[in-house]
Amino acid sequence: MGDCIVDTTDGVMVIRFNRPERMNSLGGTLLAEFNAALLEGRADDRVRAFVVTGEGRAWNAGADLQAVGSGGANENSKRWNAVDPIGEVGRTILNLRGCDKPTIAAVNGVAVGGGLGFCSAFDIRIASEQARFSTVFIKRALAPDCGLSWFLPRLIGPERASEMFFTGRMVDATEALSMGLVSRVVPHEELMDAALSLARGIANSPPSAMIYTRRALHNSQTATLEQQLEFEWVNQKACLRAPEFQEGVRSFLEKRDPDWSQF
Template sequence: MSEFLIYEQQGPVVTLTMNQPEQRNPLTGNTAVAEFLAAIDRIDADNSVRCVILTANGPSFSAGGDLREMKRQSTPAVSEMDIRQEYRRGIQRLPLALFNLEVPVIAAVNGHAIGAGLDLACMCDLRIASDKAKFAESFVKVGIIPGDGGAWLLPRIIGLSRASELAFTGDTIDAQQALAWNLVSRVVPHAELMDAARELAGRITANAAHALRLTKRLIREGMHSRLDTVLELSSVFQAVSHKTPDHMEAVNAFLEKRKPQFGS
């Protein structure tokens, strides 16, 4: 039985719901990372999945790292090398897994996304926020650094200056500020958050599964590759796409003035 993550699938959309609201859905000191990795493997292997929505139960999206776990790591019994290996074998596997997952992921941020919780939202492809959402890259507030990829992800989303401001101050911003800084693409009333996420997922999943996966792969590659490298990869992906049944169905549907019926 899952202790942290609820996995639900409706048609081509999987919803992952963090479910430790009393602890504000922490990502350390529990089974969160292991459950995320198992869910990502399951999604990656299921060609019927075309979109993922990530959200949480309770007033918080995720408070990030568990302070009791941090206290344990600060004791003399735990060495610096132990901590390094715990990060490498634990939470640092999560950004790599989400980055490499070819299925688009929407973060439906229902409340506070703090520290690693903000970084988790940044690991997703799109972010929609409730008007009750709050965001903070707050590691400096507890005397540590972004250890889970936030220093790489956040500047690529909101720019170096604004990412530095959040990381150096640890300040909290509200949903409207997050929208103004392009951290999220939309802010909706709290009660409408999941409806908005499902509507966006519906517009995404109306498209061919293989095209979605390969498009996400190209976008991710473009974050760290040269233009000529991405163009070469694009030519290969495009050659494959031209020969798929879904491409032929889309062309025929357009010519016949009807909606395409894509396979899984």
């Protein structure tokens, strides 16, 4: 069994980080296997949403410091990482954000350091009551990476982000919900049911409109209002030409639920 476990059911690809003995840290083959699964799901029209969770007591603990300390991290890619201005983790973040299908992090335990950066790149985060979050970098004499200095201020505001970065303190699930870091907190044993219920509802949506909606939300983070209005109208014209729109209109006129499974 590899460092990621992948299963697809009802239009939802579930990816489980499977390094529980290392708290699912970003080492071994985890990133390579995650990227392979994500690329497979992106190319498969049957996959309409992703749920990512972790085995054991962690969602993702960031860098594998035990491997880094022993000189064993990314042994086969040191030269590439040295010359690549983004690095393997950075390219994974771009791969995740560039996916046209909604992504949900089902945070079962700790998400710290680069793991929190990774988690912050998802569209939606649902947390178990056992989840905990920390930037932690400052406590290891490191600066932020994995895009966390970009994501966190946008999620919780610059002042709260500054406090988390400067102190490295741990934030529990309840506080994470109050500050907007996660959208929902559920009992631990209900986490995957809640995440899968949400993902299946998303999967049962008009696929083209979902793609354009996700693109619009991501584009809005760097666009001016005028640029966003133009972006929205280009997308809307594409939606109006898509066959899903005709089904939406017919179902409205016929007073029935639309059937998106045909697209």
